[in-house]
Each structure stands twice: as C-alpha cells, then as structure tokens.
Amino acid sequence: MKHSEYLIAKPSKGSAGQTGLWRSFRPVYHVERCIRCLLCCFYCPEDVIEVHYHRFILFHYEYCKGCGICASICPEDAIEMVEEEE
Amino acid sequence: MVAGGDVSMKIDELPRRSSLLPGNPSCQGCPHAIGLKALSVLENPVLIIPAGCTTIIAGIHPKAAFNVPVLHVPFASAAAVASGLAASYRKEGVEASIVVWMGDGAADIGFATLSGAAVRNEDIIVVVSDNEAYMNTGIQSSSTTSWKARTTTSPGGKSEEKKDLAAIMLMHRIPYAATASVGYLPDFINKLKRASEIDGFRFIHLHSPCPPGWRFDSSKTVEIARLAVKTGAWILWEYSGRFRITSPSKPYKDGSKRVPLEEYIKTQGRFKGLSEEDVEEIKSKIEEQWKFLLAFEEIFR
Amino acid sequence: MRTLLTGNYAVAEAVKLSRARVIAAYPITPQTTIVEKLAEMVEKKEIDAEFIRVESEHSALAAVYGSAVAGLRSFTATSSHGLLYMYEMVWWVANARVPLVMAVVTRTIGPPWNIHTDHTDLLTMRDSGWIISMAENVQEAFDLTVQGFRISEEAGLPFTVGMDAFQLSHTAEVVDLPSQQDVDAWLPERRQPYRIEPEDPVTVGCIGPNEYTAKLRCNMAREMEKAKELVNRVDEEFGKSFGRRYGGLVEEYRLEDADYAVVMTGAWSGDAKDAIDMLRKEKLRVGMLRLRYFRPFPQKELRKLLEEKEVLVVDRDFSMGHMGILGIEVSSAIGDITNVIAGIGGVDVGVDDFKMMFRKFADKKLRKIEWWPEEMFL
Numbered sequence: 001m002k003h004s005e006y007l008i009a010k011p012s013k014g015s016a017g018q019t020g021l022w023r024s025f026r027p028v029y030h031v032e033r034c035i036r037c038l039l040c041c042f043y044c045p046e047d048v049i050e051v052h053y054h055r056f057i058l059f060h061y062e063y064c065k066g067c068g069i070c071a072s073i074c075p076e077d078a079i080e081m082v083e084e085e086e
Numbered sequence: 087m088v089a090g091g092d093v094s095m096k097i098d099e100l101p102r103r104s105s106l107l108p109g110n111p112s113c114q115g116c117p118h119a120i121g122l123k124a125l126s127v128l129e130n131p132v133l134i135i136p137a138g139c140t141t142i143i144a145g146i147h148p149k150a151a152f153n154v155p156v157l158h159v160p161f162a163s164a165a166a167v168a169s170g171l172a173a174s175y176r177k178e179g180v181e182a183s184i185v186v187w188m189g190d191g192a193a194d195i196g197f198a199t200l201s202g203a204a205v206r207n208e209d210i211i212v213v214v215s216d217n218e219a220y221m222n223t224g225i226q227s228s229s230t231t232s233w234k235a236r237t238t239t240s241p242g243g244k245s246e247e248k249k250d251l252a253a254i255m256l257m258h259r260i261p262y263a264a265t266a267s268v269g270y271l272p273d274f275i276n277k278l279k280r281a282s283e284i285d286g287f288r289f290i291h292l293h294s295p296c297p298p299g300w301r302f303d304s305s306k307t308v309e310i311a312r313l314a315v316k317t318g319a320w321i322l323w324e325y326s327g328r329f330r331i332t333s334p335s336k337p338y339k340d341g342s343k344r345v346p347l348e349e350y351i352k353t354q355g356r357f358k359g360l361s362e363e364d365v366e367e368i369k370s371k372i373e374e375q376w377k378f379l380l381a382f383e384e385i386f387r
Numbered sequence: 388m389r390t391l392l393t394g395n396y397a398v399a400e401a402v403k404l405s406r407a408r409v410i411a412a413y414p415i416t417p418q419t420t421i422v423e424k425l426a427e428m429v430e431k432k433e434i435d436a437e438f439i440r441v442e443s444e445h446s447a448l449a450a451v452y453g454s455a456v457a458g459l460r461s462f463t464a465t466s467s468h469g470l471l472y473m474y475e476m477v478w479w480v481a482n483a484r485v486p487l488v489m490a491v492v493t494r495t496i497g498p499p500w501n502i503h504t505d506h507t508d509l510l511t512m513r514d515s516g517w518i519i520s521m522a523e524n525v526q527e528a529f530d531l532t533v534q535g536f537r538i539s540e541e542a543g544l545p546f547t548v549g550m551d552a553f554q555l556s557h558t559a560e561v562v563d564l565p566s567q568q569d570v571d572a573w574l575p576e577r578r579q580p581y582r583i584e585p586e587d588p589v590t591v592g593c594i595g596p597n598e599y600t601a602k603l604r605c606n607m608a609r610e611m612e613k614a615k616e617l618v619n620r621v622d623e624e625f626g627k628s629f630g631r632r633y634g635g636l637v638e639e640y641r642l643e644d645a646d647y648a649v650v651m652t653g654a655w656s657g658d659a660k661d662a663i664d665m666l667r668k669e670k671l672r673v674g675m676l677r678l679r680y681f682r683p684f685p686q687k688e689l690r691k692l693l694e695e696k697e698v699l700v701v702d703r704d705f706s707m708g709h710m711g712i713l714g715i716e717v718s719s720a721i722g723d724i725t726n727v728i729a730g731i732g733g734v735d736v737g738v739d740d741f742k743m744m745f746r747k748f749a750d751k752k753l754r755k756i757e758w759w760p761e762e763m764f765l
C-alpha cells in the first residue's frame with residue numbers, strides 16, 4: 001500500500017459499522033397520521049429517513065441509531081418509539 | 087413547506103442528502119450531525135476539521151463518513167490551514183467553499199488563529215458548533231460553557247461567564263457574522279446561503295445542545311435547542327452590513343413573550359440543583375444580553 | 388550572476404527562483420529579514436506568490452500546510468522560540484507527508500533572552516520526520532533551499548534549511564545566483580503524494596486502527612532511508628548544472644589522511660577549517676567531517692570515513708542529562724568519541740579556539756565531555 005493510502009479515507013456509509021445495532025428503541029411509522037411535513041426527515045441526525053412517493057417517508061433501519069428525534073419532532077405523533085426486542 | 091420556528095422553506099430548497107453519511111460514529115441525537123446536514127447547501131465544500139467530536143464523527147479509516155473533501159488538522163490550527171488552502175485555490179483559480187467546522191474548544195485554543203484569519207478577512211466560512219464544553223475529552227468547561235453549568239472541570243457549576251464569541255468576531259469588522267441553532271435548521275441554512283454569496287471571512291456561531299454532555303435524552307436535542315431560543319437564552323441574529331435579530335428569535339425581543347427560563351434549565355442534568363437566586367441571576371444576564379444586541383440593532387441599521 | 392547577499396536574502400532569492408507560490412511567516416530575529424524580503428518581492432510582483440501575514444508561527448506552518456496540501460510550492464521560515472511555538476505543526480506536517488521548505492535560522496532558547504546562535508532549536512526537530520540540513524555559508528544556504536524543494540517533493544517529506552544566526556543570516560557574502568531559466572530547467576514541476584481538491588471527496592488524517600499509524604511511521608522511516616541516496620544524487624545533479632557539489636550528506640575536508648577527525652556542522656565549520664589548515668602546517672594531521680544533514684543521518688558515511696581515526700565531535704547544543712546532541716548521534720554510529728560543547732548562546736568561538744581545541748584533543752588533554760573554553764565554566 002502507498003503511504004498516502006494510510007492517510008486517506010474514502011466516503012463510505014457505516015464508517016462506525018452497522019449503527020442500527022445501537023438502537024434500544026425503533027421508530028415505527030404510522031402512515032395514516034402523517035401529514036408529510038418532512039420535519040422528521042429534515043432533523044434526523046443520521047439522515048436515514050428517506051422521502052418516498054408522495055412525500056411519505058421510509059426509515060433505513062440499518063443505520064438508524066434510535067435517537068428518537070424524529071418521534072419527538074413529529075407534530076402528529078406519526079412516529080412511535082417502540083422498544084427493540086433482543 | 088417545512089416549518090422551523092417562523093422560518094419556512096420550500097421542500098425543494100432543502101438539501102436532499104447530508105454530506106455526512108449514515109452509520110458514522112456520532113452519538114445518538116448528536117447536534118453536530120444535525121448541523122452538518124446544512125453544509126450541503128454549499129457549492130464545492132472543502133471541510134477543515136480540528137480536534138473535537140467531529141474528528142471522530144468524520145469516520146474511521148479506511149471509511150470516511152463525509153462525502154466531501156475533509157482535512158483533519160491540529161486543534162488550534164484550523165483557520166490558519168484554511169487560510170493557506172484559500173491562498174492556493176485563489177492562485178490556481180479553483181472554486182471552493184472552504185469551511186472550518188470547529189467546536190467551542192477549538193475556538194478557545196485557536197482563538198488567536200481565528201482572530202488572525204478574521205483580521206486578514208480570509209475567504210473562508212467558519213462555523214463554531216458550540217455544545218458549550220469540550221465534549222470529546224469528556225465534558226470539560228470551555229469559554230462558552232454557561233455560567234453555573236456543571237462540567238467535569240466545574241463539578242459545582244462554572245463560575246465564569248459564557249463568552250460571547252459571535253459578538254467578538256463581529257467586532258473584527260468581518261463582512262458576515264451570525265448566530266444559529268440546530269433547533270432551527272432552515273434559519274441556519276438561510277444564513278449559510280447568504281454567507282456563501284459574500285466574499286471574505288464569514289462566521290457562524292451555532293448553538294448545539296449535546297445529549298451526553300448536557301445530560302438529557304437523545305430525543306430532545308432539537309427541542310432543547312428551541313427552548314434555548316424560546317426562553318431568550320440563545321439569541322439568533324445576523325450581520326451582513328446591518329445587524330438584525332432573525333426570525334426565530336424576533337418574538338422574544340418582547341420579554342413577556344419568552345417561555346419561562348425554568349423550562350429550559352430543568353431539561354438538563356448539567357443545571358441540576360440550581361438555586362432560585364441562580365436562576366434569577368441567569369435571567370438578568372439574559373436580559374442584559376438582549377439589551378446589548380438590541381443596541382447593536384440600533385447601531386448597525 | 389555574482390552578487391553580494393546576506394544569508395537571509397540569499398534564501399529569499401532561492402525561494403523566489405524556486406517559484407514558491409505561497410509564503411507565510413511570522414517575524415522573529417534573526418529570521419525576520421527573510422520574510423520581509425519575500426513580502427517585498429510579493430508586493431513588487433517580482434514573485435508570483437501569496438504572502439499570508441499570519442499571527443503566529445503555529446499559524447505560519449499551519450497556513451503553508453494548507454497551501455501545500457492544496458498543491459502549491461510553499462515556504463516558511465522561523466527561529467528559536469518561533470520554532471518551539473510551531474512544534475505541534477512541525478510533527479503534523481511531517482506525518483501528513485506534505486512537501487514544503489522551511490528555513491530555520493538557528494538561535495538559542497531563553498531564558499535569558501538571547502538572539503544569538505546555537506543549534507538547540509533546529510535539533511529539536513530531529514525525530515519529527517523532516518529532512519534537516521545545515522549550511523556552512525551563504526552560497527550553501529541558497530543552494531540547499533533550491534535543492535530542498537526538489538528533495539522534499541521527491542521524498543514526500545518536509546525539508547528544513549538550517550543556518551546560523553548572524554554569522555550567516557546577516558553576513559553578506561558573494562554568491563553565485565543562477566538565472567531563473569537555469570533554475571526552472573533544473574527544478575521539476577511540483578509533485579506530492581496527494582492533494583485536497585474540491586471535486587475529490589477524500590478525508591485526510593482521520594482516526595483509524597492503530598496499525599495504520601504504525602505502518603505510516605514505518606513507511607516514513609523507509610522513505611527517510613531512501614532520502615540518503617536522494618540527497619547525494621541531487622547534490623550531484625546540482626553540481627552538474629551549477630558547478631557546485633558539496634558531497635551530499637557529509638562534506639569531507641582534509642579527512643582522508645587525517646589521524647584526528649573533527650565532526651561538526653554550521654557556519655563555524657569555516658573557522659575550524661582555517662584552524663585545520665594551520666595545524667596541518669604544524670604537521671598535525673587533522674581533518675573534518677562536516678555534517679550537512681542531520682536527518683537522514685549519515686551512519687554509513689561516518690563509519691566508513693571515520694574508521695581508525697580519533698574523533699572529536701564539536702557541539703553547539705547540549706542534551707540535558709546526557710551530552711552534546713551531535714555527540715550522541717555520532718557515537719551511536721561509531722562508538723567512542725570526545726565531545727566538546729562550545730558556542731552556546733552565541734559565545735564566540737574563533738580560529739584560535741579551534742586551533743587550541745584540536746591541539747588539546749591530539750594531546751589527549753580534553754575530557755570526554757568538555758565545555759569550551761574551560762575557564763568560562765570554572
């Protein structure tokens with residue numbers, strides 16, 4: 001390996017591994033309550049909430065850390081934090 | 087429209103993807119991770135990152151967490167490295183938005199460096215993401231830690247004032263200075279956009295509540311950031327030729343509109359055990375700060 | 388063109404002729420006139436460079452780190468307290484494998500405040516991964532600066548040119564300044580291990596498994612080792628183009644047939660050579676091995692050239708609790724030596740001193756570690 005390769009890292013998801021495993025609570029979507037304001041998506045620190053068809057949303061659980069910000073910011077309680085089972 | 091306090095934005099104006107990739111090492115509910123999302127409104131960003139939590143957040147070799155160029159640099163050096171980079175790009179005609187993303191600690195140790203770069207009016211954007219302590223080394227007090235906040239080096243509560251870094255930077259007569267908050271991303275994004283249209287030294291002081299450092303639940307980062315604004319404890323303003331209190335903070339010019347400070351303080355373990363007198367004193371400090379900034383609004387009309 | 392220049396101005400001319408594009412530095416005596424000169428050249432547009440008026444030495448090296456990592460030939464200069472102040476960056480730049488050139492005008496370290504030469508400041512860099520050279524005269528300071536850019540860029544390691552306060556920095560000597568055309572022809576386009584560019588989303592220097600640090604250091608060590616050959620080759624090629632060769636890592640002066648070999652470095656080597664000439668007339672066979680480079684360190688040359696000679700190492704620095712720094716270094720290569728510590732804090736050491744010193748050495752009248760002159764330290 002060239003020495004510069006020891007210094008240079010390339011963009012990659014999951015630089016800390018599969019951070020979804022950090023979760024104790026999982027965000028669960030209640031689509032029927034969603035008003036599609038996208039606040040959840042906007043403030044998710046992990047950027048794992050995707051804007052889907054017609055501005056409904058989709059969680060990418062592989063990296064979602066379960067911080068709960070999306071649920072706490074949702075104006076319609078359309079996201080519920082549910083305890084992960086072992 | 088996405089509402090963020092009083093500022094709203096068309097959804098299409100929002101940055102679609104963060105330049106910080108998922109699965110990075112930031113803690114749950116990390117304010118830096120939220121703030122960094124806003125940088126994707128910048129064209130050709132090059133990030134300079136001194137020591138701090140973001141050093142870790144930026145990924146673990148060989149996997150970088152950013153999908154923009156990042157240069158890690160020593161704690162006190164960021165604004166100077168950025169100056170050199172800017173000089174090279176200027177000489178070579180390379181278009182880039184050079185952004186220094188640093189913590190309040192880096193702004194402490196690198197204060198002379200920051201000041202020097204501001205005086206030279208270097209063509210860079212500096213964002214100080216202020217979580218009011220040295221988090222990466224385990225929550226030690228910084229110049230911007232709030233009065234009475236408990237940290238590992240102020241276990242009984244910090245005895246000194248919080249330094250008003252943004253006002254000090256403004257006094258360097260730079261073309262752009264502002265405060266912002268991770269609780270009001272549209273406001274922060276607007277400020278970044280405006281800053282990006284200006285040449286020279288641009289400074290943004292970003293308020294970044296940190297769950298482990300301030301001892302609150304990871305779901306509350308945005309909420310607490312907003313409470314800081316709603317109680318008037320953190321004031322959003324912008325200077326670009328003229329000085330103005332910006333939208334999310336505007337209603338709170340009128341002290342009677344503010345949410346009681348206790349609502350903000352009680353959410354955080356770092357303020358546990360504050361006496362009533364202490365809370366009153368903080369309120370009067372906040373009042374002083376408002377007077378000061380409203381006077382600025384008069385002066386820099 | 389032959390012209391009269393001080394060491395500092397000669398270095399500034401070399402930086403100009405090497406077409407450095409970014410210069411950042413902070414004033415400190417005796418380095419100051421290098422950057423004053425360069426600032427003037429930039430302002431008069433005699434050189435197509437940016438001059439960054441930084442607020443400290445830490446920022447000076449930080450700024451040229453930034454400009455060099457972005458791809459441009461960059462230069463800074465400092466002395467003494469300035470070097471110590473930028474110490475964190477000294478290591479960072481080396482570990483980051485960024486080619487650039489820095490002049491260190493050697494000056495002692497306070498207290499007491501003292502602006503005169505010794506070599507302690509420069510030698511604090513020795514473990515950091517910089518290629519470290521030291522000039523004997525103004526011409527050599529010029530030549531090393533030009534060569535420094537080439538060596539640094541080829542090795543992917545930063546390069547420092549050392550020269551003594553005042554004796555070189557502020558003393559005018561006649562130097563042969565090559566033309567821009569000749570330097571252009573000799574100095575290749577800048578190359579470097581990597582660059583930071585807006586369109587290339589790489590992250591430089593992030594945390595990682597410990598073995599990356601270990602591998603990087605090992606790689607640096609090997610590159611440093613290879614730089615020995617590089618230094619010698621560049622010296623030779625420079626000689627072909629400009630007619631001056633110095634011998635690469637070391638210079639030999641009347642060494643081959645010498646019974647007594649003096650090892651030293653820097654401006655005072657000139658006076659010591661005069662002393663050697665005089666002693667030779669008195670039939671004392673003394674010679675000199677002048678260290679032109681501390682890093683990479685010329686073990687092989689020392690072993691070969693000092694074989695079966697009595698060796699005296701003259702240091703202008705001291706490692707507290709041990710001996711002179713060159714003394715330590717040379718004994719690591721060849722074993723037993725005698726070590727004189729002289730000229731600390733700029734104390735004058737002239738031809739007569741050297742004559743007496745070498746004579747005493749031959750007469751076995753020096754201690755293993757001798758502070759010179761003895762009567763000063765009674």
Ligand SMILES: Cc1ncc(C[n+]2csc(CCOP(=O)(O)OP(=O)(O)O)c2C)c(N)n1
Pocket residue numbers: 137138139140161162188189190191192193217219220221222223228
């Ligand atoms: C010269 C130097 N001193 C101390 C440190 C140790 N250190 C690393 S990060 C840090 C604190 C960072 O605090 P801040 O800038 O507020 O960033 P945060 O971690 O809070 O995001 C310290 C003290 C260092 N890296 N370099």
Ligand code: SF4
Pocket residue numbers: 033034035036037038039040041057073074075076077078079
């Ligand atoms: S915040 Fe709530 S209502 Fe808004 S888009 Fe997300 S889930 Fe839907």
Ligand code: SF4
Pocket residue numbers: 027043044045046047048049059063064065066067068069070071
């Ligand atoms: S729990 Fe946190 S990381 Fe997961 S989707 Fe919600 S905001 Fe994003």
Ligand code: SF4
Pocket residue numbers: 111112113114115116117118119139143217221222296297298299
């Ligand atoms: S300690 Fe705070 S600022 Fe640092 S990574 Fe964790 S949440 Fe983010």
Ligand SMILES: [Mg+2]
Pocket residue numbers: 189190191215216217218219220221
């Ligand atoms: Mg901090």
